[in-house]
Amino acid sequence: MQPLRIGVIGAGAMGSAHVRTITNDVPAARVTAVFDPDPERAGRAADPVRARAFADAGELIGHPDVDAVVIASPDVTHAGLARACIAAGRPVLCEKPLAVTASDAYSVVEAELSAGKRLLQVGFMRxxxxxxxxxxxxxxxxxxxxxxxxxxxxxxxxxxxxxxxxxxxxxxxxxxxxxxxxxxxxxxxxxxxxxxxxxxxxxxxxxxxxxxxxxxxxxxxxxxxxxxxxxxxxxxxxxxxxxxxxxxxxxxxxxxxxxxxxxxxxVAHFAEAYRIELGRWAGSVLATDVTGPSAWDxxxxxxxxxxxxxxxxSGAIEAVEPGLRPPLYGHGPDGGPGHGRSSTA
Missing domain, CATH: 3.30.360.10 (Dihydrodipicolinate Reductase; domain 2)
Known part of the structure; x- marks a missing residue:
């Protein structure tokens, strides 16, 4: 089986660490593309692993040498990039948080519901x-x-x-x-x-x-x-x-x-968690069955x-009311929609 070809968006501390972890510890995958707004930083992450440094995130997402995407860019960019990956049919591991607002996070859920399948995993590595x-x-x-x-x-x-x-x-x-x-x-x-x-x-x-x-x-x-x-x-x-x-x-x-x-x-504290997370995500993408923490989560x-x-x-106790979990995301541990998490590790 050919290794999963991964494009990494964001070459800061988190993105660079993911490039190294995938290269050294995930034999089922290899990094083929890196994007960062800073071209020098993109090159520093891409060159040692013989990946291509891209000047545009959208170009990376749509490139034929990229099978799946890791989003490790600033938080405010996550939701838009996640929606772009879903629109392109690219499986994506998006670092937490999925978005900086609940409405933006729900827009990613809506994108998956429109696609009719799960393509996204959130990087809740703990x-x-x-x-x-x-x-x-x-x-x-x-x-x-x-x-x-x-x-x-x-x-x-x-x-x-x-x-x-x-x-x-x-x-x-x-x-x-x-x-x-x-x-x-x-x-x-x-x-x-x-x-x-x-x-x-x-x-x-x-x-x-x-x-x-x-x-x-x-x-x-x-x-x-x-x-x-x-x-x-x-x-x-x-x-x-x-x-x-x-x-x-x-x-x-x-x-x-x-x-x-x-x-x-x-990164050092949770190095083993990241290694396991990336390995299982790559395996699930190759098996066309993304099962980790979901867009709904x-x-x-x-x-x-x-x-x-x-x-x-306000100083007050505030209610947490996400609404009902869509059937695409299964059932939570309380036995009904909207009350829990998808299983992972």
Whole structure:
């Protein structure tokens, strides 16, 4: 079988990392095309893997040497590029968020409904992370009883993309807004977001989430925490708890200090998750059966994010109301349309 020929849109930190991961760790695929508005940056990503650097994203999407597309460009471009890929019949892995507004995200859902088939997967890579997969398995196996609470922490040393109040929710917290319903098997129904910062950029933020099956969750997002990249999660049930293990297995004693290293960036922290995600996506495209996080999942997460932004401004609890899940996206874990997530890892 010929390898899947992939075009990558965006050659920044995320796009360049995807080029390397596909080249080194996904034997079923190879990168044949790269686009970035900065021609030099596109060339730096394309040249080492003998790919062609394109000067136009639309040309890349329609080129006969491209079978599928990875979108890793700035958030505001995602929805338009995703619709262009669907219109061209190109399977596409779009980095999160699917869009910066719920209405733009739904426009991608509408494009797929018009096409009559799933072509898009959203890059919610935590669903592929071995730690999170094991955490979810422990929950769904019932080993901790009925889940009552989830506690999640998401910190960056610094962040160049989530730089305002709304962007922190729509661009960073959106991971947890997808992850928690996936973990506990139930749709978010309400959200409240607060911050101890009263003026300027309100970072950190603390969200309280409620799900349809009665779980409450706390989510701390701090994108300028200073010390490193740190993701934690604990699920508390009626028979016990389960939590992610410490990411670094090495402890050191240097200059009178004992401790563990904290990674500085998310790409290194979730390298295995990205490898698994890209490998399974490529395999699903070759099998013409895209099954990962869907456009509907991306839309629902963005509905929750918009409600979170509204809550941060109003101080009130805001409802999360995405509407009914279209039949194209199957059924959620609550047993009916509109109440959950498609299965992945």
């Amino acid at each position: 669903r592929y992370d071995p730690g999170f997969v094991d955490l979810r398995r422990t929950v769904t196996d019932g080993r901790i009883g009925d889940v009552r609470l989830v506690h999640a922490v998401h910190r960056n040393a610094t962040n160049a993309t989530s730089t305002d109040d709304a962007g922190l929710v729509t661009g960073s917290m959106v991971h947890e807004l997808d992850l928690i319903p996936w973990l506990v098997g139930s749709q978010l129904t309400a959200i409240r977001v607060e911050s101890p910062v009263r003026e300027g950029f309100r970072d950190p933020q603390l969200a309280t989430l409620w799900t349809g099956n009665g779980v409450m969750a706390s989510v701390e997002v701090f994108v300028n925490a200073g010390y490193g990249y740190d993701v934690r999660c604990e699920c508390v049930g009626t028979l016990g708890t389960v939590a992610l293990a410490t990411a670094s297995p090495v402890s050191s004693r240097i200059a009178g200090v004992e401790g563990r290293a904290v990674r500085s960036d998310f 991306g839309y629902v997460a963005q509905v929750a994010a918009e409600a979170g932004v509204a809550s941060l401004r």
